[in-house]
Amino acid sequence: MSFADAKNRFSNRVADYLRYRPHYPEGVLDFLRSQSHLSAVHTVADIGSGTGFLAELFLKNSNPVLGVEPNQEMREAGEQYLAEYPRFTSINGSAEATTLPDRCADFVTVGQAFHWFKPQPTRQEFARILRPDGWVAIVWNDRNLSSTGFAVSYEELLMRYGTDYSRVRDSYPQRKDIRDFLGHDNFLAREVPNFQQLDLESLRGRLRSSSYVPTKGDPKFAPMMAALDELFAAHEQDGRVLMEFSTWAYLGQLTSGSSAL
Numbered sequence: 001m002s003f004a005d006a007k008n009r010f011s012n013r014v015a016d017y018l019r020y021r022p023h024y025p026e027g028v029l030d031f032l033r034s035q036s037h038l039s040a041v042h043t044v045a046d047i048g049s050g051t052g053f054l055a056e057l058f059l060k061n062s063n064p065v066l067g068v069e070p071n072q073e074m075r076e077a078g079e080q081y082l083a084e085y086p087r088f089t090s091i092n093g094s095a096e097a098t099t100l101p102d103r104c105a106d107f108v109t110v111g112q113a114f115h116w117f118k119p120q121p122t123r124q125e126f127a128r129i130l131r132p133d134g135w136v137a138i139v140w141n142d143r144n145l146s147s148t149g150f151a152v153s154y155e156e157l158l159m160r161y162g163t164d165y166s167r168v169r170d171s172y173p174q175r176k177d178i179r180d181f182l183g184h185d186n187f188l189a190r191e192v193p194n195f196q197q198l199d200l201e202s203l204r205g206r207l208r209s210s211s212y213v214p215t216k217g218d219p220k221f222a223p224m225m226a227a228l229d230e231l232f233a234a235h236e237q238d239g240r241v242l243m244e245f246s247t248w249a250y251l252g253q254l255t256s257g258s259s260a261l
Contacts (some may be wrong), residue, residue: 014073018051018081020198021206022141024111027192027247029061035188035251036135038063038107040116045129047095047122048113052078052088054139058109062143066105070094096121100129109137115171119172119181127254137251138178144244150235151244157231158213159191163226178250187252194245200232203241 003200032038040062046055049067051074058065064087069075075090082088093099095110095117108126110117145155158165179185198206207213207228215218235241 014051016205016209017074018077020202020209021051021053022194022243022245023053023194023232024057024139024141025192025194025247026057027190028137028139028247029057031188031190031192031249032107032135032137032251036107036137038135042106043104044107044109045098045100046109046111047098047126048110048116049078049090050074050111051112053083054109054111055082055088056085057084058107059088059169063087063107065089066091066100068093068095068098068100068185080216096125098125098129102128105129105134106131107135107137109139111139112141114138114140114173115168115177123181123183123254130254133253135251135253136182137249138181140172140173140248141245142172142248145216146245147244148235148242150231150241153231154201157224157227158210161214161220161227162210162212163214165210165219173250177251182252182254184252184255187250190249190251192247192249194247196243196245197240198243199240200229200236203232204228206243 042063043066044058044063045066046058046066047068049055049069052067055065055078057069059082066089067078067082068091069078070093078088090097095113108130130136144151146152164189175184176191178187183227196202196206204225214224232241
């Protein structure tokens, strides 16, 4: 898979992504306020803004947000989703070439898209658009793989039917990746609990939103959805299953000088 392909992986999954993916908890803002003095006066450049879930967290904090997204379908969905926020600006650009002016942002934020970026040119671009003493915040919803019987069964389903699930899962950022990207160890991490309560329709949509599973028309799609229905029937309580996440927020600066953490 090339990085160009990565920018188009979700084109045919936008509706499910927008409706069924988890959002980001308020605790992320609490962490940023306490550790980097985030306030409403700061301009946020949200890179790989997609459908707008992370951008919305900052818009609710009254921050002006520059949402940079290369995928047209995702970008248009984000524009529609965030239409009520006048401080949101949608931009056709990528992590490696945002089209933003020099030193325009106090914070550069990245959500689930981080593992699709080319690290070196992305780092150079972030350094260019950040103001002096600016911050990078990388926020990630990490699904718990083994806390419950449902979590174990869902993971087994992905391993069985996923197209390139193992490859994508192994690319999810770890502390080493954050350290390599920022260029030093002087950053903070905060884990915030997060979850979704899913009925059968929502669980189906949550699965369809994943870029690493077959789409409708693929021979594996119908068997996968049938297996999902069986999984739901085995684990549901009061018509729902609990999908648990840890929302990880990494906060740091691109240099380890005196102004860094």
